[in-house]
Amino acid sequence: xxxxxxxxxxxLSERRRDCILDAARTVFSRKDYAATAVEDIAEQARxxxxxxxxxxxxxxDIYLAALARDxxxxxxxxxxxxxxxxxxxxxxxxxFRARLEYSKKHxxxxxxxxxxxxxxxxKSPLRKELCNLSRENMRYIATVVEEAARxxxxxxxxxxxxxxxxxxxxxxxxxxxxLGWKEFxxxxxxxxxxxxICSGIERSPAAPKRKGALKRK
Amino acid sequence: xxxxxxxxxxxLSERRRDCILDAARTVFSRKDYAATAVEDIAEQARxxxxxxxxxxxxxxDIYLAALARDxxxxxxxxxxxxxxxxxxxxxxxxxFRARLEYSKKHxxxxxxxxxxxxxxxxKSPLRKELCNLSRENMRYIATVVEEAARxxxxxxxxxxxxxxxxxxxxxxxxxxxxLGWKEFxxxxxxxxxxxxICSGIERSPAAPKRKGALKRK
DNA sequence: GAGAATATTGACTGACCAGTCAGTCAGTGT
DNA sequence: ACACTGACTGACTGGTCAGTCAATATTCTC
Numbered sequence: 001x002x003x004x005x006x007x008x009x010x011x012l013s014e015r016r017r018d019c020i021l022d023a024a025r026t027v028f029s030r031k032d033y034a035a036t037a038v039e040d041i042a043e044q045a046r047x048x049x050x051x052x053x054x055x056x057x058x059x060x061d062i063y064l065a066a067l068a069r070d071x072x073x074x075x076x077x078x079x080x081x082x083x084x085x086x087x088x089x090x091x092x093x094x095x096f097r098a099r100l101e102y103s104k105k106h107x108x109x110x111x112x113x114x115x116x117x118x119x120x121x122x123k124s125p126l127r128k129e130l131c132n133l134s135r136e137n138m139r140y141i142a143t144v145v146e147e148a149a150r151x152x153x154x155x156x157x158x159x160x161x162x163x164x165x166x167x168x169x170x171x172x173x174x175x176x177x178x179l180g181w182k183e184f185x186x187x188x189x190x191x192x193x194x195x196x197i198c199s200g201i202e203r204s205p206a207a208p209k210r211k212g213a214l215k216r217k
Numbered sequence: 218x219x220x221x222x223x224x225x226x227x228x229l230s231e232r233r234r235d236c237i238l239d240a241a242r243t244v245f246s247r248k249d250y251a252a253t254a255v256e257d258i259a260e261q262a263r264x265x266x267x268x269x270x271x272x273x274x275x276x277x278d279i280y281l282a283a284l285a286r287d288x289x290x291x292x293x294x295x296x297x298x299x300x301x302x303x304x305x306x307x308x309x310x311x312x313f314r315a316r317l318e319y320s321k322k323h324x325x326x327x328x329x330x331x332x333x334x335x336x337x338x339x340k341s342p343l344r345k346e347l348c349n350l351s352r353e354n355m356r357y358i359a360t361v362v363e364e365a366a367r368x369x370x371x372x373x374x375x376x377x378x379x380x381x382x383x384x385x386x387x388x389x390x391x392x393x394x395x396l397g398w399k400e401f402x403x404x405x406x407x408x409x410x411x412x413x414i415c416s417g418i419e420r421s422p423a424a425p426k427r428k429g430a431l432k433r434k
Numbered sequence: 435g436a437g438a439a440t441a442t443t444g445a446c447t448g449a450c451c452a453g454t455c456a457g458t459c460a461g462t463g464t
Numbered sequence: 465a466c467a468c469t470g471a472c473t474g475a476c477t478g479g480t481c482a483g484t485c486a487a488t489a490t491t492c493t494c
Contacts, residue, residue, distance in 0.1 A: 032339045034251030038482060048443040050484080059482065111338040118335020121328040121395055122249045131396075160400050161409050164393060165386055172385030178338055179348075183377050192378050200417030230471095255452060265473040267454080276452065 017055050020045050024066040029108035032115060033063060067116060068129060070109040074102045075137050088148035089198050095141070096170055096190045103174050110174060117171075138163045145201075154201045162201060169193050234272050237262050241283040246325035249332060250280060284333060285346060287326040291319045292354050305365035306415050312358070313387055313407045320391050327391060334388075355380045362418075371418045379418060386410050 023045035027036050038059050042049040056062045078098035085091045103110040117134075120127050141163035148154050173193065176184040240262035244253050255276050259266040273279045295315035302308045320327040334351075337344050358380035365371050390410065393401040 029339060032251075032336055034249070035340075037480085049482090050444065051442055053483065054441075114338045115335045118332045119249055121331045121392070122246060123252075135398075157413075158405070158409055161406050162413075164389055164401065164406075165410060165413065168385045168389030169382055172381055172388075175338070176381060181352075184381065188375070189378050189381075192375055193382060196374075196379075196382065196414070196417035198417075199419075200413035200415075202416075254450085266452090267474065268472055270453070271471070 013055075020047075020052060020055055020062065021066040021069055024062045025070070025106070025108045025112065028063060028066065029111040038062075064127075064129065067109075067112055068133065070106060071113065071130065071133050074099065074109075075133070075140075077102060078137075079140065082144065088144065088153050089194060091144055091148075092166065092194045092197060093190065095166070096173065096194060099170050099174060100177070100186060100190065103177070107178070110178060114171070114175060114178070134167075138167055141166055152203070154198075155203055157201050166197065169197070230272075237264075237269060237272055237279065238283040238286055241279045242287070242323070242325045242329065245280060245283065246328040255279075281346065284326075284329055285350065287323060288330065288347065288350050291316065291326075292350070292357075294319055295354075296357065299361065305361065305370050306411060308361055308365075309383065309411045309414060310407065312383070313390065313411060316387050316391060317394070317403060317407065320394070324395070327395060331388070331392060331395075351384075355384055358383055369420070371415075372420055374418050383414065386414070 020041065024041050027040045027044050030036075031040075038052060039049050041062065042052055045052075052062065056065065078095055081094040081098045082091045085094045116127065116130060120131060138160075142159040145154070145157065145159040145162045149156050149159070170193075173184075173186060173189050176189070177186045237258065241258050244257045244261050247253075248257075255269060256266050258279065259269055262269075269279065273282065295312055298311040298315045299308045302311045333344065333347060337348060355377075359376040362371070362374065362376040362379045366373050366376070387410075390401075390403060390406050393406070394403045
């Protein structure tokens with residue numbers, strides 16, 4: 001086969017892989033991992049089951065690849081928006097909004113992501129990768145918090161715990177949106193959460209009622 | 218059969234049910250719902266598979282019963298501790314600590330609970346019950362927040378959103394403990410979270426940088 | 435357009451498992 | 465001592481599904 005032909009093959013192959021991942025995202029968001037048959041993915045992608053195994057080694061392989069692709073993409077977008085913002089407050093708002101926007105566009109992904117995050121606690125196996133991605137993302141937020149502290153924008157806080165808290169709150173927001181609990185208006189919730197967090201860690205701390213329990217990290 | 222004998226039978230039966238639920242909690246926390254065979258539960262409970270079906274209608278029935286039992290028990294304990302505390306700050310601390318204590322004692326339960334919470338987003342079916350329990354618990358926290366606002370202990374905040382945020386943070390804390398991320402010391406994290414939340418909603422609000430986005434609920 | 439190279443297909447296989455039910459037997463009442 | 469009851473058992477059934485591979489289709493090269 002000529003070089004040109006080979007390249008076009010490779011591209012096609014790449015696109016095919018992406019199609020499969022799109023299909024996987026769709027079907028895995030409808031039923032959980034176990035309830036989804038490999039045939040369902042194939043059908044959604046309009047190819048035969050056997051073909052899937054030309055591009056991926058196993059069902060789990062497909063699942064993880066689909067998930068990781070979106071997790072990475074989301075992190076990239078959130079980071080880009082945050083870097084553009086100046087203050088911590090703006091950065092936080094950007095973080096929350098980026099997550100909201102991405103989850104609006106890829107609700108399927110969000111469903112799988114939330115399910116997977118939960119199941120980290122009952123399956124030991126190789127959700128390691130996902131777990132590490134999460135930590136990496138959290139690490140970045142921690143850095144942002146540390147910088148804000150260095151600039152004197154906020155008081156000194158344990159940056160890891162703060163970052164974790166920010167993640168927790170953001171996740172809750174998206175969950176409630178997904179559940180359609182109508183008393184929660186996501187946009188208002190974002191403003192409220194950002195305000196609360198910023199007030200909670202701003203310059204002059206509310207005199208803590210207790211002595212030393214708050215060690216720095 | 219005499220009356221006395223019948224009663225002792227009923228008690229025995231009740232105890233047997235509880236044993237099965239204990240066994241279920243153990244095995245469902247090791248592998249996820251789908252990966253767990255009904256035989257595994259039976260084996261753990263040291264009874265035959267058929268016997269399970271004398272006490273429960275299906276695998277799902279066992280699963281939900283086991284989960285609901287603990288969710289309810291946890292809510293009761295948390296509530297009791299909170300009612301004993303005076304200020305919002307103390308109530309929050311009690312809430313976080315109750316969850317921590319219960320989760321320490323019943324780590325198995327926590328694992329299942331987290332997994333189930335996540336899978337609410339990919340399975341429509343009757344996880345309704347769990348979902349409603351959650352909302353009920355959240356509603357209670359919202360009430361506590363409202364009372365604190367009425368007492369003037371904190372500023373006026375959207376109580377639903379605040380309660381939700383508190384839940385999110387508490388969950389995150391327990392997750393990190395379970396994952397054994399050693400840079401997170403749960404006790405310190407609790408103090409930090411309580412402080413942050415209380416500072417964030419205390420009497421004199423940090424002048425919000427933006428106008429009307431913060432509608433009351 | 436022949437024929438090689440590569441890609442796709444879907445029927446098939448083996449493993450697994452929820453739920454059933456005919457049979458066992460310990461304990462109860464007479 | 466014996467009949468009876470109902471809790472318990474575990475082999476069995478029907479169905480599902482991940483992954484395979486021989487057969488078929490498509491694309492490429494000359």
